[in-house]
Amino acid sequence: MHVSDSLTYSTPAILANLPNPQLAEAACPRRTRQQLDLLLLAIEALDLGGSEALLRTARELELQDIIHNRVTLWRIRSTNPLRRSSQRSPLTLPEAKALVVITCHLARRLTVIIRQLLLAHQQLQDKQLSPEHNFRLSFYLERFRAHFRARMNPKRAAVMAYNSNEKLDELAMQLLSQLLFCTGTAGPQRLWSSLFDGEVA
Amino acid sequence: MTIQRQYSLPNCKLVLEGWEDSSNTTSMDGRPLLSMVANVECYLAGHDKPLSGGREFLESLARVVNRYAQEFLSGVSHPLPEGEHSKELVNIQRLEGDRHRLTVRTPAGENGLQPPNGEAMQSVDLLTVQLFDLVEAIDQMVADGQTLPTVSLNLTPISRRFVRAQEPAAQRAVPAAIGISSLAAMAIAFFFIPVNDYPIPEPDPAREEQLENGTTPTGLNGNSPPIDPASDLESPPVDAEPPADDADPDTNPADAAPEEDSDAGAELNRESSVTVEPETRSEDGEAEDSALESSASSGGSSRPVSANGRASEAEMTELLESAPLIADSDQVDELTQVLRDRIADDWDQSTTFDEDLVYRVGVDADGNIVGFRYVNDAALENIDETPLLDLVVLPTNEVAAGEEPIGQFRVVFTNDGVIQVSPWYGRPSN
Numbered sequence: 001m002h003v004s005d006s007l008t009y010s011t012p013a014i015l016a017n018l019p020n021p022q023l024a025e026a027a028c029p030r031r032t033r034q035q036l037d038l039l040l041l042a043i044e045a046l047d048l049g050g051s052e053a054l055l056r057t058a059r060e061l062e063l064q065d066i067i068h069n070r071v072t073l074w075r076i077r078s079t080n081p082l083r084r085s086s087q088r089s090p091l092t093l094p095e096a097k098a099l100v101v102i103t104c105h106l107a108r109r110l111t112v113i114i115r116q117l118l119l120a121h122q123q124l125q126d127k128q129l130s131p132e133h134n135f136r137l138s139f140y141l142e143r144f145r146a147h148f149r150a151r152m153n154p155k156r157a158a159v160m161a162y163n164s165n166e167k168l169d170e171l172a173m174q175l176l177s178q179l180l181f182c183t184g185t186a187g188p189q190r191l192w193s194s195l196f197d198g199e200v201a
Numbered sequence: 202m203t204i205q206r207q208y209s210l211p212n213c214k215l216v217l218e219g220w221e222d223s224s225n226t227t228s229m230d231g232r233p234l235l236s237m238v239a240n241v242e243c244y245l246a247g248h249d250k251p252l253s254g255g256r257e258f259l260e261s262l263a264r265v266v267n268r269y270a271q272e273f274l275s276g277v278s279h280p281l282p283e284g285e286h287s288k289e290l291v292n293i294q295r296l297e298g299d300r301h302r303l304t305v306r307t308p309a310g311e312n313g314l315q316p317p318n319g320e321a322m323q324s325v326d327l328l329t330v331q332l333f334d335l336v337e338a339i340d341q342m343v344a345d346g347q348t349l350p351t352v353s354l355n356l357t358p359i360s361r362r363f364v365r366a367q368e369p370a371a372q373r374a375v376p377a378a379i380g381i382s383s384l385a386a387m388a389i390a391f392f393f394i395p396v397n398d399y400p401i402p403e404p405d406p407a408r409e410e411q412l413e414n415g416t417t418p419t420g421l422n423g424n425s426p427p428i429d430p431a432s433d434l435e436s437p438p439v440d441a442e443p444p445a446d447d448a449d450p451d452t453n454p455a456d457a458a459p460e461e462d463s464d465a466g467a468e469l470n471r472e473s474s475v476t477v478e479p480e481t482r483s484e485d486g487e488a489e490d491s492a493l494e495s496s497a498s499s500g501g502s503s504r505p506v507s508a509n510g511r512a513s514e515a516e517m518t519e520l521l522e523s524a525p526l527i528a529d530s531d532q533v534d535e536l537t538q539v540l541r542d543r544i545a546d547d548w549d550q551s552t553t554f555d556e557d558l559v560y561r562v563g564v565d566a567d568g569n570i571v572g573f574r575y576v577n578d579a580a581l582e583n584i585d586e587t588p589l590l591d592l593v594v595l596p597t598n599e600v601a602a603g604e605e606p607i608g609q610f611r612v613v614f615t616n617d618g619v620i621q622v623s624p625w626y627g628r629p630s631n
Contacts, residue, residue, distance in 0.1 A: 021358055051535055070542045074568055084566045084605065115211075118330050125298055150532050151566060177299070177329045178274050184333065185340040189356045194274035196358035 014061055015097040018188060021196040027090030030081055032195040034158075036091075036099045037080035039182070039191075041151070042175035043106050045144035046113060050106075057102045066098040084153045100192050107182040114180050121173055131169060144172040204235045206348050208341045210334035212246040215342060217259070217349075232347045245303075245335070248325055252305050254290065260352065261290040262305075263339050267354045269293045269301070270336045279359050293332075301327045303335075520572055521563055525606040526626065532566070533624050536608045539568035541622040547588035550618040554583045558614040561625055562589070563607045569594035571607060587614055 023029065044050030058067040067073050076099065077083075079091040107114065113136070120134045132138045145168045152159045162168045182191050208215040219238035241259040242251040252258075268279050281289075292304045304324040327335065343354055527533060540562065559576035570592045575581040584590060589612075609625035 070539055071546060074539055078567055115330055122299060122328055146529060150529050180333050181270060181274055184337045185344050190270060190274060193356045193358050194271050197275035197277035198359055198361050200358045200360055
């Protein structure tokens with residue numbers, strides 16, 4: 001028993017089916033860091049207790065060795081280059097894997113609301129109505145915009161691209177549909193491999 | 202014996218009909234192994250007629266849907282090798298308004314249902330939710346060990362060789378253009394900065410000796426300037442500190458640099474103005490030390506220590522008074538917790554003081570402590586008991602101090618070892 005304990009301590013079993021990509025460096029590329037943080041931002045906008053849920057999930061999935069506490073989580077997420085005080089420190093592969101597993105776990109729990117919002121958005125679009133006509137959808141979009149504006153550095157070119165409500169709503173909906181694909185059977189593997197598209201040798 | 206397997210999702214039902222290979226035995230749970238497939242039907246919500254075909258159709262469907270799902274998640278398109286397009290029976294195209302067109306080609310003669318004189322095309326438009334259900338049905342089929350165990354999905358990232366060629370040249374040129382323009386802006390800004398006159402110190406025999414020993418490799422380089430502040434970092438024992446005036450913020454080129462912030466620009470700047478960054482770092486490093494010293498020795502109460510270490514009361518007051526306040530109540534709540542956790546992590550709770558220590562702490566949007574002030578005298582006297590000095594973070598040059606919104610908190614270290622953190626102005630009401 002003791003041996004198996006120490007094994008899981010070094011690499012949590014839940015991360016085992018996410019293979020290491022063939023990267024030029026040992027740390028995660030820019031798009032990976034950005035995408036992971038934005039997906040979590042969308043989850044926070046969906047779920048009122050989102051940021052607490054992130055930590056709770058890390059504990060449930062026994063990822064405390066990688067994500068010790070709120071500060072570690074915050075530091076890992078601050079590797080997103082768009083953040084106001086983006087950290088220069090790298091995002092390691094185990095940290096990125098932990099975020100992938102947490103994201104997919106939470107997305108699965110939010111499956112119903114994610115599907116409802118996507119369908120509602122589609123229906124409003126077909127009728128050429130604005131998202132405000134659906135209370136839950138506009139609530140999500142509003143919260144996403146607030147989170148994004150509060151945390152991202154408006155002087156960065158990549159953030160300036162989202163300078164209007166419409167563009168941020170578009171990003172929020174894109175992230176929502178990406179979260180839908182995270183809810184599936186192969187969600188973690190799909191998300192993981194998509195994070196390195198165009199980054200591997 | 203014919204076996205039927207069905208994978209049902211709200212918008213998609215995938216039905217496989219086949220039989221087991223005679224050599225294989227039934228698995229433990231009694232489900233026979235479906236190893237040969239004869240017919241596949243894929244029912245999609247809103248379409249009465251299923252998409253159907255044989256094993257070739259199923260494999261093509263799985264491959265194409267899998268690739269498309271990855272493109273959808275990453276935003277990076279996966280081009281097919283030349284000639285592969287015509288081989289696939291299934292194709293998916295992205296349409297306007299979050300729709301996806303699934304096209305299935307049935308080769309002539311297959312199924313016996315199609316007109317014998319050519320191919321039949323069938324196309325279905327799917328919403329994103331429907332597309333996901335199709336992906337999920339296939340994933341469940343692949344994950345099912347008792348159904349076609351030889352079918353697997355290729356879930357690997359696409360190589361960067363395929364991506365570079367896809368970006369239009371104009372798009373690739375943008376970062377470079379931004380970088381060059383920010384370099385030009387920097388050059389103009391530097392032009393107006395008066396050159397700082399460093400008093401060149403007399404050659405110090407001790408330093409000369411060290412240089413010869415090769416302890417400071419930068420000094421050995423004939424091209425380096427006579428005083429390289431960066432070398433002070435590398436060789437702290439050398440007594441060649443520039444006079445205190447040199448820490449004057451007004452003459453520091455890095456501070457006066459325009460806030461050009463595009464990533465490409467920042468990278469280019471890093472490469473092209475190598476001397477700027479070490480200077481800033483070493484200056485900040487020294488300043489931090491001086492902040493530590495001054496705060497330890499200073500006797501006046503409510504003496505502020507600002508993040509950049511220039512211990513001027515006016516500046517810290519200005520930061521706390523003038524910087525815009527973070528008003529989002531969710532964010533204030535989150536910052537309160539982040540701040541408490543950070544301090545608690547670094548505090549050993551061994552208290553030697555009798556009175557509570559009260560500080561007013563400024564925190565940026567991501568929880569970095571950018572500065573603090575003492576509220577009572579005990580707080581000043583016992584500053585070393587708290588981890589605050591260690592936690593103050595040097596500002597990145599991204600946003601000028603005073604422009605970035607900060608949160609202000611009242612942090613109390615009680616003499617029985619408890620940390621209390623509360624928003625300085627109470628909770629915002631929005």
